[in-house]
Amino acid sequence: MSRPEFHELFGISERRPPRLRVFAGLLVVLGVLGGMYALSASAETVEDLRGDIPTGDALRLEVIEIAAERAARLVALTSAEAKLAEVLSGREALSDSRRRLAAEIEAAVVNLERIAIQTFITGGEMGSLEYLAAVNGANDLAWQQHLVRSHAEASTIAIDRLRSLWGLADSSVVETIESARSLRSEIEVHERALEDLADRDAEILATMPAAEAWDRAAIAIASGRFGIALAEKWEKLRFCESTHDYQAISPSGLYQGAYQFDLATWKTVGGTGEPALASSEEQDARARELYARRGSQPWPVCGRFLE
Numbered sequence: 001m002s003r004p005e006f007h008e009l010f011g012i013s014e015r016r017p018p019r020l021r022v023f024a025g026l027l028v029v030l031g032v033l034g035g036m037y038a039l040s041a042s043a044e045t046v047e048d049l050r051g052d053i054p055t056g057d058a059l060r061l062e063v064i065e066i067a068a069e070r071a072a073r074l075v076a077l078t079s080a081e082a083k084l085a086e087v088l089s090g091r092e093a094l095s096d097s098r099r100r101l102a103a104e105i106e107a108a109v110v111n112l113e114r115i116a117i118q119t120f121i122t123g124g125e126m127g128s129l130e131y132l133a134a135v136n137g138a139n140d141l142a143w144q145q146h147l148v149r150s151h152a153e154a155s156t157i158a159i160d161r162l163r164s165l166w167g168l169a170d171s172s173v174v175e176t177i178e179s180a181r182s183l184r185s186e187i188e189v190h191e192r193a194l195e196d197l198a199d200r201d202a203e204i205l206a207t208m209p210a211a212e213a214w215d216r217a218a219i220a221i222a223s224g225r226f227g228i229a230l231a232e233k234w235e236k237l238r239f240c241e242s243t244h245d246y247q248a249i250s251p252s253g254l255y256q257g258a259y260q261f262d263l264a265t266w267k268t269v270g271g272t273g274e275p276a277l278a279s280s281e282e283q284d285a286r287a288r289e290l291y292a293r294r295g296s297q298p299w300p301v302c303g304r305f306l307e
Helices: 018-042 046-050 056-091 096-121 153-168 171-223 231-242 263-268 280-294 302-306
Strands: 131-137 140-144
Touching (some): 056 171, 096 153, 171 280, 231 302, 263 280
């Protein structure tokens, strides 16, 4: 004789009413979604942790690209400087009066630019200081408005002087002035680009330790026994170890940084120099690698917050 089923013993119908089945199904779905949300809210990945810190390979590739651009800029800069030297050398073939006129016009243009900058910086009415933009021949002077018209006496005098000087210039003077101005502008562009490349090189040099530390941490997290502890646990650990001070040094001098690394342990996770001098991003990454490989053991007192 077969054993009676539960619903037979208690007189309960085996089939549930449709509404009850739908309600039960909704509870199951909501439970699953709630569990997934809780998991996603607490889960962390290496990508989440490293944020916008690039990989070491990406930085090394950028270094190569910067070197190539620097080389091209240096070639272009050298060429422009050589051409400018030729223009200035050729100016020596002009008569003394034409050379003086060219020099006076260039000085007047520089003075006009200086007045415009000073007017802007001091908050005065920004003049359109009529400024020569193009010259197409000895008798064809093309004037363009580069700024808003100025009523300042200094700018009016400077404009009048520049117009007067240009009226005396012939094609030979115009050509040497325009060629020199164009080449000086080109040189300035290349010099600024080289300065920007140098700044980016410095940024990469400063970022590289953190990038490589996170590369190592990613490998350790993927292959280590302990994985990733949640961010709030790390906050408690840091407070316990150093009150969140990334430059902290223990009274004995043996332990440094937010995670109180000793030098030997710091080196085992790829650190160089002193931990307290490393960026917060690098210290975070090296602590993550250490935990992934050894768990909370390296922090015998405060490590309890990681468990």
